[in-house]
Amino acid sequence: MNPLSGALKFFSTTLFNSVLALAFFLIAGHFATPSFVGKVAIIQLMETITGAFFSILPFSLVTREVSHSYASSQGYDKIAYTSLSYSLLVSPLLLFLFFFPSYLWMSIPYFVLYLFTNYQGQLLTGLGKFTEVNIGNAIFTIARWGFSILAVFYHSVELLILIWTLGAITKAVYYQFYLPFKFFLDKTTFKEIAKVGFPIYLTGIVYFISGQGDRVVTAFLLGSYYLGIYQLVALAAVVPSMLIFSFSSSLLPSSTYYYARGKDMKEISSISFRIVTLISLPMAILGYAISPLFISKLFPHYVLGIPSMQLLILSLTSTMPLQLLSTFMIAAKKNYRPFIIIGIISASEVVGVSYYLIPKIGIYGAAIAQVFNVIITSLLYLFFSYSQGIFRLERREIASLALIGFSFLALINWEVVLIAVILGFKLFGIIGSDEVKIIEGFIPSSLKRITKILYLIAK
Structure with missing residues (x-):
């Protein structure tokens, strides 16, 4: 495994x-x-x-x-x-x-x-x-x-x-x-x-409302034309976060497998969180910077959605490390009721904010609703995973959280923020050389060169 x-x-x-x-x-x-x-x-x-x-x-x-x-x-x-x-x-x-x-x-x-x-x-x-x-x-x-x-x-x-x-x-x-x-x-x-899974099932329903609520409200208030524009830019915006979320497909069975064999879940979640942070933040900032060119050159009829796409790319991708904490909450199989709480808050926020903002500022209001949603749910996942003893908050985890928050300043100047984030990983020692050795033991031989980059960043 x-x-x-x-x-x-x-x-x-x-x-x-x-x-x-x-x-x-x-x-x-x-x-x-x-x-x-x-x-x-x-x-x-x-x-x-x-x-x-x-x-x-x-x-x-x-x-x-x-x-x-x-x-x-x-x-x-x-x-x-x-x-x-x-x-x-x-x-x-x-x-x-x-x-x-x-x-x-x-x-x-x-x-x-x-x-x-x-x-x-x-x-x-x-x-x-x-x-x-x-x-x-x-x-x-x-x-x-x-x-x-x-x-x-x-x-x-x-x-x-x-x-x-x-x-x-x-x-x-x-x-x-x-x-x-x-x-x-x-x-x-x-x-x-x-x-046992009833809280997760209910969460899936309310997550549908929170994840698709902006699209449903857009379709209801603005019609299929604007839904088509928003759907295309939203699909483009979720590509970076979707690529990162693909890691959870193996994280869930693997963390469950090793947890059942006596490994410490805090250690598993911590190293996973910090590595995903290293991947997600540069991807979020570069995605924010490059995306307008992508739409204007390839989809000129959809330029109306560029501001929405930029906002979605930055927020969805940068918060993925926190969103993935839900994977370890499921793997540890403790109390699943927090999923219901998170889901209800998430769904209520998306639908409420979408109904309020879309008539005023169009599809950009739908994007803002999703930004609020991902920030709120990320903080709740952090709180519940820590309170259940699944995730720890020590120096390197706190530094990672600070970099996640700092990445949102890319809205002002993405070049400076990108350089600062990369230097931050080195200065704060978020990834240790001993952890790179663990990664080296799992990584396929054909990709061993990647560890050289990690050693440069590690402290």
Whole structure:
């Protein structure tokens, strides 16, 4: 169970997904209308609804339980069969989409497969089969953003849905080779995971509201045209943070695995937090600086969204180290009720601020709502992870937090802030040479040169 090689694999497929998605939206931006992009955004929104409302067995907890069983040399068949069988049993509830536009009810088979393959992927991730999971993700990415470019030229959302569905079928069949499935629902296993994970499930629902609330309010108040503009710049803005968040896909099973084998969770969370801070802050500042050129050159019809994108890139990416603390809260399996508190506060803030600001300043108000949201949730994750004894606040952690806050001054002068942040890592000794040696033991031999950079920064 190598967390670093796993993180690199998830990072590479996320980057691959981002590049193909960029190609798709670049072509869509030139050959389709913002309304077409808005319909694609609504299908993606329904994906999120499916994952949030129908995952009574939370994805992250399924991963955690399988990984814990694997580390303890216990059987995991009941967990695997139960979660996969549940995803099929719950699918008839999606028939409510027949009351919506035709392109949504035509997507029902795709949404069923989306839920099923998500559980497949989480189970394989919990077993440390990072390569297999990412090959499946790459297969689907090729269909989702590669072949579906044909739908742009035909201006056909229906063709796009067909291609996405065929891609999801291929992904499900591929996973079947590594995780054989039989229909079996163990009631005891179902009740245990559903009961323990209920706070996480509720959090998923309210996180949908907080994560997508700005888009829903934008669609409601401004229509699909402005939703299309905001969706494109928001998708571009989340790419850096999405790349960093891909690390959590291996962090959750790996931290659970080593925690079950007696490793200190504070040590695991601390070194992960500081390394992610080292990655995220330069990426956030450079993303803020480069993004206007990206939109103005490639998507000239979407320049209205540049200020929103800059604000989102800086805030979402710089706070990722704090957001990832939620991973260790799940891995430690202590009190999950804080997730409900964080989710309710987050959802209330996004919807309330969006309704207040969007009529006044348009889509920039939606971006501001997300900035407030990510700052509030980050501070709450910090508080609860520290109070539960999962994360420590010592000199190097406090210095990392100071640099995260300082990075927001990039709004004034990004060049000076970038130099100051890089020097800050060296001066404060945020990464130690002994920790670089630990990383060196996990990193693949082909990437050993990266450790030379870390030794330069380490103290």
